Amino acid sequence: MDRPLNPFDPSHPIPPGQFVGREQEIEELKAALAHAKRGRPRHFLITGDRGAGKTSFLDYLRTNATSRAQKFNFIVVDFAVDQNSTRLDLARTIQDKVNELLAIHSPIRDLLGKTWAFIQRFEAAGISYNPSEPSPENHREIIRSLADSLRKVVSAVCVDVSTGEPNLGYDGVLLLIDEVDQSSDDLDIGTFLKLLLERLNSVGCKQVVVGLAGLHSTRQVLIKSHPSSLRVFDELPLGDLKSEDIEGLLAHAELQVRNEGYDRFSFSPESIGQILEFSGGHAHFVHQFGYCAFEKACRSSGDDFRVEATHVVSGAFEPRGALELIGDMYFQTSYERIVDKNEMLSILDRACESPSVHFSIEAISAESRLDIQTTRSALNELTELSILIVDKASGLYRIRHRCFAYWLKQRRPS
Ligand SMILES: Nc1ncnc2c1ncn2[C@@H]1O[C@H](COP(=O)(O)OP(=O)(O)OP(=O)(O)O)[C@@H](O)[C@H]1O
Numbered sequence: 001m002d003r004p005l006n007p008f009d010p011s012h013p014i015p016p017g018q019f020v021g022r023e024q025e026i027e028e029l030k031a032a033l034a035h036a037k038r039g040r041p042r043h044f045l046i047t048g049d050r051g052a053g054k055t056s057f058l059d060y061l062r063t064n065a066t067s068r069a070q071k072f073n074f075i076v077v078d079f080a081v082d083q084n085s086t087r088l089d090l091a092r093t094i095q096d097k098v099n100e101l102l103a104i105h106s107p108i109r110d111l112l113g114k115t116w117a118f119i120q121r122f123e124a125a126g127i128s129y130n131p132s133e134p135s136p137e138n139h140r141e142i143i144r145s146l147a148d149s150l151r152k153v154v155s156a157v158c159v160d161v162s163t164g165e166p167n168l169g170y171d172g173v174l175l176l177i178d179e180v181d182q183s184s185d186d187l188d189i190g191t192f193l194k195l196l197l198e199r200l201n202s203v204g205c206k207q208v209v210v211g212l213a214g215l216h217s218t219r220q221v222l223i224k225s226h227p228s229s230l231r232v233f234d235e236l237p238l239g240d241l242k243s244e245d246i247e248g249l250l251a252h253a254e255l256q257v258r259n260e261g262y263d264r265f266s267f268s269p270e271s272i273g274q275i276l277e278f279s280g281g282h283a284h285f286v287h288q289f290g291y292c293a294f295e296k297a298c299r300s301s302g303d304d305f306r307v308e309a310t311h312v313v314s315g316a317f318e319p320r321g322a323l324e325l326i327g328d329m330y331f332q333t334s335y336e337r338i339v340d341k342n343e344m345l346s347i348l349d350r351a352c353e354s355p356s357v358h359f360s361i362e363a364i365s366a367e368s369r370l371d372i373q374t375t376r377s378a379l380n381e382l383t384e385l386s387i388l389i390v391d392k393a394s395g396l397y398r399i400r401h402r403c404f405a406y407w408l409k410q411r412r413p414s
């Protein structure tokens with residue numbers, strides 16, 4: 001039987017046309033681009049939990065930064081860091097992207113050829129590399145050479161902010177670096193970026209903006225590398241999506257299925273409520289619960305494939321359903337750390353009875369029949385494992401992700 005394609009994709013960033021919410025953050029980043037266009041760059045750092053939507057946000061921003069409708073015409077370079085990334089990798093990525101974009105402009109081909117000559121120099125140094133010396137791939141001198149090359153490119157192709165000379169009409173260079181929490185000590189990314197931006201500033205190149213994204217631990221990575229590197233970036237933490245954003249996301253999904261010719265397809269209001277309840281607003285969880293519910297509906301509904309609340313529930317709880325998949329990725333490792341600790345499990349069992357409710361140390365200690373000291377140290381550990389979060393103002397705790405409670409109940413039915 002014909003069936004529609006599943007409109008949810010939990011394993012990939014959302015295409016910019018289906019991006020929902022984050023209005024305030026978008027405004028801030030558009031302001032950062034507008035400032036850079038006028039020679040006053042503001043650099044930014046997007047932080048968030050795993051699956052919060054950091055990469056999707058960078059993708060959305062990239063589209064805006066090259067959009068005529070938004071009146072932006074930036075040269076955008078994307079780079080995702082991993083444990084092996086080096087400064088030279090970043091320089092090569094910038095070289096490739098800039099050359100690819102500017103290849104159509106024959107008058108500057110010569111300039112581009114010469115601009116990146118320093119990369120070959122460092123590559124050649126790598127061949128005769130002596131392991132007792134600092135790695136040439138992360139050499140400090142790369143910073144200066146990269147900054148000087150970027151300056152040459154910007155002054156040849158971007159609008160000159162002081163004279164208004166259009167050159168090739170570009171607004172500047174937007175450097176987007178994802179997964180910064182993954183960077184190695186050798187890359188020393190905080191020092192690298194701070195010195196790069198200072199050098200650019202000192203040579204009068206003010207149309208380069210750097211946007212970083214990573215887990216909350218990115219802050220520590222930057223501070224460890226250079227204590228004042230964090231100060232260079234305006235931090236934008238991405239929290240959970242709001243209910244109306246999730247409703248918007250489901251409306252997009254509904255439209256996508258209808259556009260395939262299934263024009264009676266819909267999500268029942270109860271199914272939307274159930275996805276909101278299970279996901280707690282976490283972007284990745286919305287897609288995972290939606291994906292599994294949709295599969296269930298396709299297997300069990302009539303011709304219209306309408307998604308009902310029962311599909312969301314059964315898609316969540318079935319073997320290899322949404323809860324198990326989410327649990328494997330987000331909860332299993334932390335759970336293994338506490339599975340033999342009765343006092344923690346006893347606290348969690350109580351807290352999971354009402355996962356949206358905040359509780360005090362005193363209340364949970366009385367309910368779990370543990371003394372205050374034991375309760376306090378258990379709560380600290382559970383917070384460190386990100387199973388609980390604490391509200392700094394009130395000192396009250398709650399379960400971090402509501403669906404953790406459903407996952408735990410599945411594991412500990414008694
Ligand atoms: N604003 C959004 N609108 C709609 N869907 C979103 C949005 N943000 C994220 N998503 C969806 O949430 C999931 C996670 O998104 P993404 O991969 O961007 O998160 P991430 O924070 O980069 O994750 P990770 O920490 O694993 O790198 C994806 O399925 C994506 O499609």
Ligand SMILES: [Mg+2]
Nearest residue numbers: 054055056178
């Ligand atoms: Mg990501």
